[in-house]
Amino acid sequence: xxxxxxxxxxxxxxxxxxxxxxxxxxxxxxxxxxxxxxxxxxxxxxxxxxxxxxxxxxxxxxxxxxxxxxxxxxxxxxxxxxxxxxxxxxxxxxxxxxxxxxxxxxxxxxxxxxxxxxxxxxxxxxxxxxxxxxxxxxxxxxxxxxxxxxxxxxxxxxxxxxxxxxxxxxxxxxxxxxxxxxxxxxxxxxxxxxxxxxxxxxxxxxxxxxxxxxxxxxxxxxxxxxxxxxxxxxxxxxxxxxxxxxxxx
Amino acid sequence: xxxxxxxxxxxxxxxxxxxxxxxxxxxxxxxxxxxxxxxxxxxxxxxxxxxxxxxxxxxxxxxxxxxxxxxxxxxxxxxxxxxxxxxxxxxxxxxxxxxxxxxxxxxxxxxxxxxxxxxxxxxxxxxxxxxxxxxxxxxxxxxxxxxxxxxxxxxxxxxxxxxxxxxxxxxxxxxxxxxxxxxxxxxxxxxxxxxxxxxxxxxxxxxxxxxxxxxxxxxxxxxxxxxxxxxxxxxxxxxxxxxxxxxxx
Numbered sequence: 001x002x003x004x005x006x007x008x009x010x011x012x013x014x015x016x017x018x019x020x021x022x023x024x025x026x027x028x029x030x031x032x033x034x035x036x037x038x039x040x041x042x043x044x045x046x047x048x049x050x051x052x053x054x055x056x057x058x059x060x061x062x063x064x065x066x067x068x069x070x071x072x073x074x075x076x077x078x079x080x081x082x083x084x085x086x087x088x089x090x091x092x093x094x095x096x097x098x099x100x101x102x103x104x105x106x107x108x109x110x111x112x113x114x115x116x117x118x119x120x121x122x123x124x125x126x127x128x129x130x131x132x133x134x135x136x137x138x139x140x141x142x143x144x145x146x147x148x149x150x151x152x153x154x155x156x157x158x159x160x161x162x163x164x165x166x167x168x169x170x171x172x173x174x175x176x177x178x179x180x181x182x183x184x185x186x187x188x189x190x191x192x193x194x195x196x197x198x199x200x201x202x203x204x205x206x207x208x209x210x211x212x213x214x215x216x217x218x219x220x221x222x223x224x225x226x227x228x229x230x231x232x233x234x235x236x237x238x239x240x241x242x243x244x245x246x247x248x249x
Numbered sequence: 250x251x252x253x254x255x256x257x258x259x260x261x262x263x264x265x266x267x268x269x270x271x272x273x274x275x276x277x278x279x280x281x282x283x284x285x286x287x288x289x290x291x292x293x294x295x296x297x298x299x300x301x302x303x304x305x306x307x308x309x310x311x312x313x314x315x316x317x318x319x320x321x322x323x324x325x326x327x328x329x330x331x332x333x334x335x336x337x338x339x340x341x342x343x344x345x346x347x348x349x350x351x352x353x354x355x356x357x358x359x360x361x362x363x364x365x366x367x368x369x370x371x372x373x374x375x376x377x378x379x380x381x382x383x384x385x386x387x388x389x390x391x392x393x394x395x396x397x398x399x400x401x402x403x404x405x406x407x408x409x410x411x412x413x414x415x416x417x418x419x420x421x422x423x424x425x426x427x428x429x430x431x432x433x434x435x436x437x438x439x440x441x442x443x444x445x446x447x448x449x450x451x452x453x454x455x456x457x458x459x460x461x462x463x464x465x466x467x468x469x470x471x472x473x474x475x476x477x478x479x480x481x482x483x484x485x486x487x488x489x490x491x492x493x494x495x496x497x498x
Contacts (some may be wrong), residue, residue, distance in 0.1 A: 005255075108412075158433070161449075166447045168448065198456070
């Protein structure tokens with residue numbers, strides 16, 4: 001193992017629907033004099049990916065269903081936002097104390113189907129990318145072409161945790177990197193065999209990136225350098241707990 | 250925000266009961282020529298803290314209760330290990346598929362009360378420190394005295410997550426750093442007020458450190474440099490979700 005570095009990518013402009021995020025990132029790197037190195041992991045926040053992909057919705061265009069209106073009333077939320085939460089989900093996991101935890105169409109379990117209203121403008125809400133692994137793959141290919149080196153991309157969002165206060169950034173999409181580092185079958189120096197150890201390194205990378213970029217800095221991307229990982233295209237969907245192993249459905 | 254660096258601290262010897270962990274870390278830094286800087290966050294793995302504090306138990310000395318034997322049989326585990334898991338917990342949250350999720354005496358919800366058998370020698374199990382915030386505080390004071398600069402310490406363990414495969418390192422103790430970075434009341438550039446955003450930065454720091462140290466490298470500590478944080482002594486216990494807000498009891 002070696003030193004890890006997290007380099008925030010400053011100077012990206014406000015991202016709009018249809019923008020070429022690869023071009024914006026490469027231009028910002030060029031202006032900052034930041035050069036990519038082989039193996040770098042580019043971490044890009046969901047919000048700018050969603051914006052570039054046109055996944056921002058004006059709440060005034062949303063017609064809440066009866067179900068959404070009832071749930072909104074119960075949880076003290078905007079019925080139009082709840083309508084979007086329901087549309088983006090396959091089931092409501094819990095709803096209490098003004099919090100709606102859903103399973104998204106991707107299979108992620110998170111608050112509000114990952115929809116939020118920060119950094120998008122008043123009266124708007126940003127939905128998660130339709131296929132965040134595909135978003136990551138497109139970004140990786142573009143960034144590899146633009147930089148000439150082999151890279152990985154992690155698309156991140158901010159999720160809460162059931163038994164711990166606060167949130168951490170986690171991976172909702174990845175490309176060029178295996179999300180888990182399997183230790184199964186490897187032995188410690190006493191000969192004890194590790195069986196279930198598989199660090200979710202893309203989630204740890206997402207959290208590390210968040211430390212360098214924060215929420216209100218307007219820095220939507222960073223480079224995490226020095227991580228040892230396997231190249232893979234299984235994507236962040238490989239992190240979703242299979243139903244049969246889910247103890248908290 | 251600025252660059253973050255994670256510097257693994259190599260060259261620590263095998264830690265034994267009664268060892269002065271502060272001295273071992275300072276000596277290893279001296280040999281490696283690593284100097285601490287003000288604001289550095291020292292991340293130390295639970296395993297070496299537990300070893301130094303004598304929290305390693307020989308399974309042959311454990312007498313499993315009837316309850317432990319029944320649960321062990323049900324989940325296909327060693328009854329002596331299950332006895333320890335029960336002794337260290339206040340309740341079993343879930344037990345299924347060979348996994349026992351408990352709430353520890355500290356209030357952490359994790360597999361096996363945080364007890365594990367890797368890197369401690371065959372026939373032994375390491376328990377979590379009795380008071381991991383106190384462990385962090387002692388380390389911080391010793392490291393501050395030894396280095397002459399103001400520091401923070403995070404004690405980490407590896408926890409699973411209910412709906413995501415794999416594990417990430419999280420904070421089970423901290424000192425000199427506020428575990429959460431509260432954004433409540435702050436506004437984005439559109440004037441939208443953040444209400445529930447409070448990144449659990451000590452957990453993100455724990456994960457970042459894990460990327461540089463791994464599981465089988467014999468590197469039990471690292472320095473995370475460049476994180477913006479508030480100084481505080483509330484400890485990692487402030488991360489425990491209050492019962493009234495826990496949707497998944």
